Amino acid sequence: MLLGRTANGLYWMNRYIERAENMARLVDAGLRMALTRTQSASEEWNSVLLSAGSDVAFTQKYDDYTAANVADFLLRDTSNPSSTMASIETARNNARMVRTALTRETWESINEAWMALKRILAKPIDERDLPSVLDAIKRETALIRGSFYGTMLRNEIFDFSQLGTYVERADNTARILDVKYYVLLPSISWVGSTLDNYQWESILRSVSAHRSYRWVYDADYKPTNIADYLILNVRMPRSLTFCYRFLAEHLKFLGDDYGERQACHATAEKTQAMLRSGSIKDIFDTGLHEFLAGFIRDNTRLGDEIAQDYRFY
Amino acid sequence: MRLAAFDEMLPEVSGLRRPYSAYDRWLKEQDPARLTEKMQDAERVFRKTGITFAVYGEQEASERLIPFDIVPRIISGNEWRRLTQGIEQRVQALNAFLDDIYHRQEILRAGRVPRELIARNEAFLPEMIGVRPPAGVYTHIIGVDIVRISEDEFYVLEDNARTPSGVSYMLENRETMMQLFPELFQKIKVRPVENYPQLLRQSLAAVRPQRTKGAPTIAVLTPGSYNSAYFEHAFLADQMGVQLVEGEDLRVVDGHVAMRTTEGYKQIDVLYRRVDDAFLDPLTFRPDSALGVPGIMDVYRAGNITIANAPGTGIADDKAIYSYMPEIVEFYTGRKAILGNIPTWRCSEADSLKYVLEHIHELVIKEVHGSGGYGMLVGPAATKKECQDFAKKLQAKPSNYIAQPTLALSTCPILTEKGLAPRHVDLRPYVLVSDRIQIVPGGLTRVALKEGSLVVNSSQGGGTKDTWVLDD
Numbered sequence: 167m168l169l170g171r172t173a174n175g176l177y178w179m180n181r182y183i184e185r186a187e188n189m190a191r192l193v194d195a196g197l198r199m200a201l202t203r204t205q206s207a208s209e210e211w212n213s214v215l216l217s218a219g220s221d222v223a224f225t226q227k228y229d230d231y232t233a234a235n236v237a238d239f240l241l242r243d244t245s246n247p248s249s250t251m252a253s254i255e256t257a258r259n260n261a262r263m264v265r266t267a268l269t270r271e272t273w274e275s276i277n278e279a280w281m282a283l284k285r286i287l288a289k290p291i292d293e294r295d296l297p298s299v300l301d302a303i304k305r306e307t308a309l310i311r312g313s314f315y316g317t318m319l320r321n322e323i324f325d326f327s328q329l330g331t332y333v334e335r336a337d338n339t340a341r342i343l344d345v346k347y348y349v350l351l352p353s354i355s356w357v358g359s360t361l362d363n364y365q366w367e368s369i370l371r372s373v374s375a376h377r378s379y380r381w382v383y384d385a386d387y388k389p390t391n392i393a394d395y396l397i398l399n400v401r402m403p404r405s406l407t408f409c410y411r412f413l414a415e416h417l418k419f420l421g422d423d424y425g426e427r428q429a430c431h432a433t434a435e436k437t438q439a440m441l442r443s444g445s446i447k448d449i450f451d452t453g454l455h456e457f458l459a460g461f462i463r464d465n466t467r468l469g470d471e472i473a474q475d476y477r478f479y
Numbered sequence: 480m481r482l483a484a485f486d487e488m489l490p491e492v493s494g495l496r497r498p499y500s501a502y503d504r505w506l507k508e509q510d511p512a513r514l515t516e517k518m519q520d521a522e523r524v525f526r527k528t529g530i531t532f533a534v535y536g537e538q539e540a541s542e543r544l545i546p547f548d549i550v551p552r553i554i555s556g557n558e559w560r561r562l563t564q565g566i567e568q569r570v571q572a573l574n575a576f577l578d579d580i581y582h583r584q585e586i587l588r589a590g591r592v593p594r595e596l597i598a599r600n601e602a603f604l605p606e607m608i609g610v611r612p613p614a615g616v617y618t619h620i621i622g623v624d625i626v627r628i629s630e631d632e633f634y635v636l637e638d639n640a641r642t643p644s645g646v647s648y649m650l651e652n653r654e655t656m657m658q659l660f661p662e663l664f665q666k667i668k669v670r671p672v673e674n675y676p677q678l679l680r681q682s683l684a685a686v687r688p689q690r691t692k693g694a695p696t697i698a699v700l701t702p703g704s705y706n707s708a709y710f711e712h713a714f715l716a717d718q719m720g721v722q723l724v725e726g727e728d729l730r731v732v733d734g735h736v737a738m739r740t741t742e743g744y745k746q747i748d749v750l751y752r753r754v755d756d757a758f759l760d761p762l763t764f765r766p767d768s769a770l771g772v773p774g775i776m777d778v779y780r781a782g783n784i785t786i787a788n789a790p791g792t793g794i795a796d797d798k799a800i801y802s803y804m805p806e807i808v809e810f811y812t813g814r815k816a817i818l819g820n821i822p823t824w825r826c827s828e829a830d831s832l833k834y835v836l837e838h839i840h841e842l843v844i845k846e847v848h849g850s851g852g853y854g855m856l857v858g859p860a861a862t863k864k865e866c867q868d869f870a871k872k873l874q875a876k877p878s879n880y881i882a883q884p885t886l887a888l889s890t891c892p893i894l895t896e897k898g899l900a901p902r903h904v905d906l907r908p909y910v911l912v913s914d915r916i917q918i919v920p921g922g923l924t925r926v927a928l929k930e931g932s933l934v935v936n937s938s939q940g941g942g943t944k945d946t947w948v949l950d951d
Contacts (some may be wrong), residue, residue, distance in 0.1 A: 265723075266723045274527055277527065
């Protein structure tokens with residue numbers, strides 16, 4: 167038996183842990199672009215902010231898209247509710263609320279991540295330290311994930327946690343793609359220029375897939391392959407298909423446990439079926455941007471339905 | 480002013496006391512540097528596990544640790560037996576008093592407690608008149624604050640009969656000590672306290688409503704994660720294996736209190752609430768409360784839920800009632816109180832007020848309804864101006880205050896940078912009441928860390944120690 171409020175806390179705790187890490191990953195990709203291609207750096211930082219869904223809030227506060235400003239806003243700034251620091255703080259508050267549902271190891275890893283990041287992000291980040299700060303963030307979230315997977319019982323608590331992780335992750339991957347969809351369109355760049363190559367690598371880097379891409383596809387970056395990898399690949403842990411495989415699976419566990427199917431089951435299964443039967447050609451034919459916009463909308467709806475069906479409020 | 484206090488380890492007159500002899504032998508073999516290291520380990524353990532408490536009025540340090548001292552406070556088996564007899568008698572009297580005060584009020588008729596003390600007391604809940612809680616128990620969980628002033632003199636300082644806190648520190652302190660010094664526990668036989676959560680669960684299950692079918696569903700009600708004792712609420716729910724609920728999770732469904740789960744509403748039979756009376760039911764008490772459950776009092780009066788502790792138990796641990804405890808104990812148990820009270824002047828009485836004003840520099844003066852060491856004056860430690868200011872408040876509303884002599888609370892050594900140093904301590908053992916009375920051998924020892932200070936409250940710079948009851 168699980169309280170609706172606890173399920174809600176677990177769901178959002180994991181969404182925010184995922185988000186804390188995603189912010190670091192986005193800054194990482196932006197940093198790489200800015201280092202290699204200094205003339206259009208501000209454009210790059212702009213798309214990083216767009217992917218993070220924080221561009222409007224950013225421009226209210228800053229005039230320049232510089233590495234220091236963007237990193238500060240996305241990593242440290244607690245007035246930005248999606249920044250790494252704000253996310254880890256929200257994750258910890260949720261963890262405190264659902265403390266009785268967590269193993270000691272999981273709670274301690276979240277609490278320690280919060281303590282460590284509070285220390286690391288206490289002062290503005292010196293640009294020279296940025297890489298090590300990003301590493302530290304990824305390490306802390308990896309430790310949380312490790313303790314979580316290593317110690318949690320695979321019951322409804324685990325299911326609601328995973329739902330949060332994968333809804334957030336699917337949203338994040340879709341947004342990264344949507345911000346850069348135009349560089350993946352075949353009409354513009356069938357034969358990749360150097361510029362495109364950077365852009366493509368940047369996309370892969372924002373989902374930590376620039377190395378694994380080469381294990382699966384050719385060494386060359388091809389826009390259709392990149393889109394295929396991030397949308398349809400079953401084994402790529404940040405692809406939309408991968409996320410939906412697990413969303414559908416955990417929802418099925420819950421449905422079986424409780425002996426009741428809900429609206430969210432149908433929504434998740436519909437998206438999963440669409441991804442499973444779809445080809446990257448179909449997606450490009452209907453329009454990559456339209457596809458992604460529709461996906462993001464459905465994914466948000468799934469989150470709302472889960473909250474309603476399982477009495478989060 | 481320095482008070483000549485009785486030290487529980489090394490009294491000046493007689494040398495090392497027996498309960499400490501094995502510990503002292505061990506301590507003398509230890510390298511001081513290693514002990515300092517262990518002290519830092521302890522702090523790390525506490526911070527890592529998130530055992531913190533919030534201090535009201537301190538924004539920056541919103542989460543702080545209660546300092547922990549690694550020198551245990553040791554009580555012999557014999558001392559403990561004497562204490563438990565006194566506590567049992569007192570707890571019986573408290574429950575009998577509550578039952579009486581909400582029913583026939585014999586003690587008022589007999590003139591042993593003045594009627595106006597009850598009638599005009601905010602802790603007395605008219606809503607409880609004629610209500611008999613399941614199993615007839617009013618106060619299920621009690622923390623009796625005891626002070627010692629000599630080898631043989633123990634006094635009750637306060638009966639915490641509402642929602643006493645601190646038991647998680649008793650448990651975590653022991654856990655920490657066992658992690659830091661496993662060898663000590665092999666050398667010295669210390670009675671275990673670890674089973675408190677199981678005992679609490681059994682005790683709560685035993686007082687379930689009569690009509691409960693099968694095993695009762697128990698839950699802990701917390702005001703939420705911003706409450707200063709939230710860690711303890713979560714800890715106890717976790718250790719008992721029951722749900723930790725907030726007001727927003729609960730509602731009255733078909734005459735029962737139920738919690739909103741992912742599968743719908745589920746009935747609760749026993750609610751261990753850590754929310755004050757005033758916030759329990761917005762329909763009955765404070766209408767602005769979001770921490771309670773609208774309608775829970777109706778369910779309670781219908782006998783469909785156990786609330787532990789029962790609403791209205793505050794009338795038994797009120798500081799104005801406290802001074803009548805010797806009479807109360809004698810009235811209901813027919814015997815003299817085994818554990819004494821500290822002599823108390825009720826400032827509502829003209830003679831007493833006069834005495835208190837004349838001797839303000841020697842006395843401890845407390846607000847009748849205060850807690851946590853707030854709003855009190857420790858005369859000997861106060862400046863002339865502080866005493867004068869307090870005297871004015873006292874004269875403005877005498878019935879709001881009681882006064883007690885400044886007792887030389889016993890001391891117990893703590894480890895400082897310069898080695899062992901005596902500090903004043905008190906003791907809060909925890910008592911569980913169901914169809915029987917159970918007292919866990921141990922309790923929370925609070926220690927005033929500042930040299931000479933008599934205020935042990937954690938909110939005012941107090942720390943804690945592990946409390947050992949020897950199995951001898």
